[in-house]
Amino acid sequence: MTGDLSPIDKAKFVAARRAADIVQDGMRVGLGTGSTAAWMxxxxxxxxxxxxxxxxxxxxxxxxxxxxxxxGIEVVSLDQAGWLDLTIDGADEFDGDLNLIxxxxxxxxxxxxxxxxxxxxxxxxxxxxxVETLGAFPLPVExxxxxxxxxxxxxxxxxxxxxxxxxxxxxxxxxEAPFVTDEGNHILDLHLQRIGNARQxxxxxxxxxxxxxxxxxxxxxDKVVIGHGDGRVELR
Ligand code: 5RP
Numbered sequence: 001m002t003g004d005l006s007p008i009d010k011a012k013f014v015a016a017r018r019a020a021d022i023v024q025d026g027m028r029v030g031l032g033t034g035s036t037a038a039w040m041x042x043x044x045x046x047x048x049x050x051x052x053x054x055x056x057x058x059x060x061x062x063x064x065x066x067x068x069x070x071x072g073i074e075v076v077s078l079d080q081a082g083w084l085d086l087t088i089d090g091a092d093e094f095d096g097d098l099n100l101i102x103x104x105x106x107x108x109x110x111x112x113x114x115x116x117x118x119x120x121x122x123x124x125x126x127x128x129x130x131v132e133t134l135g136a137f138p139l140p141v142e143x144x145x146x147x148x149x150x151x152x153x154x155x156x157x158x159x160x161x162x163x164x165x166x167x168x169x170x171x172x173x174x175x176e177a178p179f180v181t182d183e184g185n186h187i188l189d190l191h192l193q194r195i196g197n198a199r200q201x202x203x204x205x206x207x208x209x210x211x212x213x214x215x216x217x218x219x220x221x222d223k224v225v226i227g228h229g230d231g232r233v234e235l236r
Contacts (some may be wrong), residue, residue, distance in 0.1 A: 001189075006231065007230075012036040012124070014227040014233050015138050015226060016124045016227075017039065017040075020044050020224050023053070023086065028083070029085065030087055030088070031057075033110075034089075034107075035063065035090070038125075039089045040124060044057070045070075055073065057075050057102060058077070058081050059075060060087075087122070088122045088123075089123060090124055091221075091224075093136070094129055094131070096132070099218075100134075101137050102217055105134045106181050107181070108140055108206075109181065110183075122224070124221045124224075124227075127227065135198060136193060139214065139215055141189075142181055142210060142211070144185050145185065145212055148171070148186050151210030152209065154209065155188065155205065155208050155211070158208055159192070161192070164192040165192060165194045167190075167192070168191045169190050172187040198210055201216060
């Protein structure tokens, strides 16, 4: 089956499969969002059907919730679960300290809440997501629709004081209309090129009125499962 996949998709597939096989019977599991996470959810669905694996899953988006339900995985809310044993999710970038940029799929708000409410967060990624310094991937920032242009100006003023190489902030679009998140908000994608102090930037961004959450995950990820196009898997 993996013979038909491109090297990147194969890398995502093998990483997702390895992480899904870590899940044990009875666990409460956070399910990430994106193409890599979808492979992981499919593998968990297979395990539920074939091995009778029993888990309670908390999805991080309506997309993931729908997929999990279709595959027969029991879906509960985060409040019903209370606390999670494990969250498995993708990432757009990860560095040597396992800090991340997430939100390429626009779900980083729920993803950050769910990962933070977990004993362990495992990231699944193809090897191309590893970077020395975060920032080549545009950093998503979720903002409320009210006054979003003012929020953007305030963010750009804040960026002027930070160790970054760019300050452009583009409203994410979905065709002709602004992209709308599961929480009814918009996303500004910050083109920073290089983030010199990600920890500080994450704090500064969340202090701007109108910002709901940024896509920097600092000290949240515990382990990365890295897939390669030739089928190899590495754990960090
Ligand atoms: C969604 C995310 C995704 O995990 C991230 O965008 C990676 O996606 P993919 O696995 O499709 O490359 O953060 O908000």
